[in-house]
Amino acid sequence: MSKTIRLKIDNVEVEVERGKMILDAxxxxxxxxxxxxxxRRLVPFGACRLCxxxxxxxxxxxxxxxxxxxxxxxxxxxxxxxxxxxRLQLQLIxxxxxxxxxxxxxxxxxxxxxxxxxxxxxxxxYPWEKIPFPVDHASPLLxxxxxxxxxxxxxxxxxDEVQGVGELSFTERGIQSSIDTDFNxxxxxxxxxxxxxxxxxxxxxxxxxxxxxxxxxxxETTTPCPYCGCGCxxxxxxxxxxxxxxxxxxxxxPGDGNLCxxxxxxxxFIDHPDRVKTPLIRVNGGxxxxxxxxxxxxxxxxxxxxxxxxxxxxxxxxxxSRLTNExxxxxxxxxKEAIGTDQIGLGGHETSAGLNEGLSQxxxxxxxxxxxxxxxxxxxxxxxxxDPAETHPIVRNEIHLAIRKNRxxxxxxxxxxxxxxxxxxISPLSPPSLSLLVKPGMEATLLNDMIRTILKEGLxxxxxxxxxxxxxxxxxxxxxxxxxGTMKALPEMTKKDLEKAARAMARAKNGMIFIGTGNWSRxxxxxxxxxxxxxxxxxxxxxxxxxxxxxxxDKCNLQGAID
Ligand code: SF4
Ligand code: SF4
Ligand code: SF4
Ligand code: FES
Numbered sequence: 001m002s003k004t005i006r007l008k009i010d011n012v013e014v015e016v017e018r019g020k021m022i023l024d025a026x027x028x029x030x031x032x033x034x035x036x037x038x039x040r041r042l043v044p045f046g047a048c049r050l051c052x053x054x055x056x057x058x059x060x061x062x063x064x065x066x067x068x069x070x071x072x073x074x075x076x077x078x079x080x081x082x083x084x085x086x087r088l089q090l091q092l093i094x095x096x097x098x099x100x101x102x103x104x105x106x107x108x109x110x111x112x113x114x115x116x117x118x119x120x121x122x123x124x125x126y127p128w129e130k131i132p133f134p135v136d137h138a139s140p141l142l143x144x145x146x147x148x149x150x151x152x153x154x155x156x157x158x159x160d161e162v163q164g165v166g167e168l169s170f171t172e173r174g175i176q177s178s179i180d181t182d183f184n185x186x187x188x189x190x191x192x193x194x195x196x197x198x199x200x201x202x203x204x205x206x207x208x209x210x211x212x213x214x215x216x217x218x219x220e221t222t223t224p225c226p227y228c229g230c231g232c233x234x235x236x237x238x239x240x241x242x243x244x245x246x247x248x249x250x251x252x253x254p255g256d257g258n259l260c261x262x263x264x265x266x267x268x269f270i271d272h273p274d275r276v277k278t279p280l281i282r283v284n285g286g287x288x289x290x291x292x293x294x295x296x297x298x299x300x301x302x303x304x305x306x307x308x309x310x311x312x313x314x315x316x317x318x319x320x321s322r323l324t325n326e327x328x329x330x331x332x333x334x335x336k337e338a339i340g341t342d343q344i345g346l347g348g349h350e351t352s353a354g355l356n357e358g359l360s361q362x363x364x365x366x367x368x369x370x371x372x373x374x375x376x377x378x379x380x381x382x383x384x385x386x387d388p389a390e391t392h393p394i395v396r397n398e399i400h401l402a403i404r405k406n407r408x409x410x411x412x413x414x415x416x417x418x419x420x421x422x423x424x425x426i427s428p429l430s431p432p433s434l435s436l437l438v439k440p441g442m443e444a445t446l447l448n449d450m451i452r453t454i455l456k457e458g459l460x461x462x463x464x465x466x467x468x469x470x471x472x473x474x475x476x477x478x479x480x481x482x483x484x485g486t487m488k489a490l491p492e493m494t495k496k497d498l499e500k501a502a503r504a505m506a507r508a509k510n511g512m513i514f515i516g517t518g519n520w521s522r523x524x525x526x527x528x529x530x531x532x533x534x535x536x537x538x539x540x541x542x543x544x545x546x547x548x549x550x551x552x553x554d555k556c557n558l559q560g561a562i563d
Pocket of ligand 1: 167
């Protein structure tokens, strides 16, 4: 069966992947269909009914976001009947929605306001005593006003499907329905702001954002998030040089439009009055401000003096892992060529250096092998000495998606268990995570024990090994013939889990291995890298999408710094 289908949208023929919805096909055809409850990151929900379209030869209107496109379909996206239906839906949505656009925070940036204007819908034709709901002003960072809510369910779904938190849900029924926390309490969650981001109206707002600046007044600047190693792209909306709001670009960057609390709200330092914005020179135990020219001259003179007195090795640099590749290149030239030393230090470098050395030895490539968005299609996830929920929130989201959508088997190797294990308990259909907890430093031995189980049980991927590797017999001798490293020291239960983990990795269609780095990582980098890449090679989880090794660097460009 062909993987694609052909259909016509408003007489434009398009070819789309089988399984795509009519809405996706319309996008390919360049036809705009109005939506309110749709977010391409979420499972279709069919709440707003604005996306109605008609199939030629059929009487009923269909939801474009909810109806799979089929071969040979001919879809009409605009007709008097369709427009009438959309207008009616907007009327119904406005039943309990306050008409306060001119003084609303989202004025000019509200999907409902735009559609009401576009479809020429005024005050509702169905007079109705609006039902008042209590407003949540008690939660930090986010405010929720259910009176403005259109019950599209996007906040509920993103919190559950993408974040795996499930803080919000529908409460009550019919016209009394609203979105709330359990027992109507303030939010007690991750404060990622994903619900704020997806809400099409102003039902969720943030006191971190300055809404007095309207969307069209903001100057947008795209920049990588300065926090973790996910390297999400942020769009800073600024006015008169001050950042007013932060957005994510759904079509750019590794995060698929998702951000965590740090990226979305952790930028108040930019305009903080205490931020150092000019060079400071220490004078008599204090600091005085200096111009950049003066500071450069001061540093150059200091380097020259130190070099003349004690040689080039007396000069060194401590470098952040958040610079650009170009800056690292220039720094390298300055120190190696102009000053004559390679004394450049990086925070969290030790584990990474070991990992790089190990990976270079086994794979010939000292880097992560896949992109973040490939994680969601993996069906076995092995986490070594890292809790992505703490260190790499967007990677955590992807792993959560793999668990939810792909029923991925999660295996945790390390000295402590992690919250992600709990995500696997949500559904009896997901395999419960396997936590192989050992003393710090034993991770590589445990990985070798997994390889040992795989080779002993004949579960290795022979075709892959034959085609892509060398030295399997040496590995077999080393791993199978020796005493099992951790096995003897492990409780019976954990031994069984180790064997289960080995089998899961060997049988998985797409297996991914995540290794933690950074100052807090206690892994023996080189040994772990060699054992983990051997495991990936033995099971054939390399060189294809959603299979490979992921080094979770602790800052956004540690890889560039090391290179
Ligand atoms: S801030 Fe994040 S975790 Fe909290 S309710 Fe919104 S989506 Fe859920
Ligand atoms: S709060 Fe916003 S995102 Fe959530 S259901 Fe209401 S309108 Fe939709
Ligand atoms: S996941 Fe990391 S890179 Fe992305 S927004 Fe959060 S801190 Fe920034
Ligand atoms: S976008 Fe299709 S029902 Fe809301």
